[in-house]
Amino acid sequence: MQRVVQALGLLGAVVALEFGFETLLPDAAWRQLALFAMVNVIAALSLNVINGMAGQFSIGHAGFVGIGAYTGAIVAGHLHQQLGGGEPLFGDSFLVMPAALLASGLVAALFGLIVGLPSLRLRGDYLAIVTLGFAEIFRLTIATATTGGADQGTVGRLLGALGGPIGYAGPDDTGVPQYAGPFWIFGAVVVATLIAWRLKFSGWGRALRALREDEIASAAVGVDPTRYKVTSFVISAAGGGIAGALLASMRDGNPTVQPDQFTFSYSFDAITMVILGGSGSVTGSIVGGVLVTFTVKLIEQLQGLDSVLALKAAYPALDLNALRMVIYAAILIGLMILRPGGLFGERELFDRRWARKKRPPAGPAEPIPATTGAEAAGRAGGAPPEGQPPGTALEREAKPAGRELE
Numbered sequence: 001m002q003r004v005v006q007a008l009g010l011l012g013a014v015v016a017l018e019f020g021f022e023t024l025l026p027d028a029a030w031r032q033l034a035l036f037a038m039v040n041v042i043a044a045l046s047l048n049v050i051n052g053m054a055g056q057f058s059i060g061h062a063g064f065v066g067i068g069a070y071t072g073a074i075v076a077g078h079l080h081q082q083l084g085g086g087e088p089l090f091g092d093s094f095l096v097m098p099a100a101l102l103a104s105g106l107v108a109a110l111f112g113l114i115v116g117l118p119s120l121r122l123r124g125d126y127l128a129i130v131t132l133g134f135a136e137i138f139r140l141t142i143a144t145a146t147t148g149g150a151d152q153g154t155v156g157r158l159l160g161a162l163g164g165p166i167g168y169a170g171p172d173d174t175g176v177p178q179y180a181g182p183f184w185i186f187g188a189v190v191v192a193t194l195i196a197w198r199l200k201f202s203g204w205g206r207a208l209r210a211l212r213e214d215e216i217a218s219a220a221v222g223v224d225p226t227r228y229k230v231t232s233f234v235i236s237a238a239g240g241g242i243a244g245a246l247l248a249s250m251r252d253g254n255p256t257v258q259p260d261q262f263t264f265s266y267s268f269d270a271i272t273m274v275i276l277g278g279s280g281s282v283t284g285s286i287v288g289g290v291l292v293t294f295t296v297k298l299i300e301q302l303q304g305l306d307s308v309l310a311l312k313a314a315y316p317a318l319d320l321n322a323l324r325m326v327i328y329a330a331i332l333i334g335l336m337i338l339r340p341g342g343l344f345g346e347r348e349l350f351d352r353r354w355a356r357k358k359r360p361p362a363g364p365a366e367p368i369p370a371t372t373g374a375e376a377a378g379r380a381g382g383a384p385p386e387g388q389p390p391g392t393a394l395e396r397e398a399k400p401a402g403r404e405l406e
Contacts, residue, residue, distance in 0.1 A: 046239025
């Protein structure tokens, strides 16, 4: 009953956000930033499965997010046309968004399986190079596609329909319909958090952490490294695809999906979110995603201060954009020096095992050596109890350990 009440409370909260978000944040720029932060949280939670729990080092997560973004934009755009076009309505989103999220997750999971099967036999830097190469191949294939050519072949025409470097703006080039409002994005964060939490504290999650600590020892006790790592890679890719679909249809966002959105810098930001919050920590990924997103925006806002503008006027050659990245890197270095394991390490912010203080359970009765009647009489200075011959063991009652004060 308590779980039903909690589920209804969360559902009511996301519905209230859908209709009251503009009142809560009147500025469209801040609404966009808040929704973008939540999309980054989903990307960080999915990456945490392979990088944090399984201990592998994938730096091509932007590729799976991009695959999900293009897939979700195509599905949402065509369904929007089937519904008659016009302004995206909240009621129509229940027809569009489930199909877009499902298609994005499945397509990204398929590519995750294709990449994961051969590459997860590698470790460390080699796996990182393979995943980075996959993400760059995906981005450059779309960015260099020729649009409008007559003799391109089937594959060329399909790639050209994605818009090339200009980006994909829907089937009629009027923009991807923005159905993903606070209800879908915040709701997806709740669902992704619950799945990640259950996965971490399940037998599957414990097997992943065992592989991370010692793969040889885990394999010796029956854990199949290839099966667990490939499956976790597919789950991580599916989560990245869902994050991409939400990004493509995000309200107040960019209605065009462009390949330059999914460069290595996006993968680097996702890795930073996971490591900063704590590798393997679910709540750490959430805090890291929000912190990294808002830190970058805060540094951008500081560039508009009068003192910073005066500094730029005095030194025209000063590149404030480069300085922003220097400040961002300095903040990350400082946090890594102060908290090398991340803000939470592998712990959780709401870990009930540490929050509850239980009374230590009563231990078993302590073994007490038998005492004969003669020994008891000798200690008491008298004769053995009547009716018992010398040498008979006396029964002694002993309380269990930890119960002496009762």
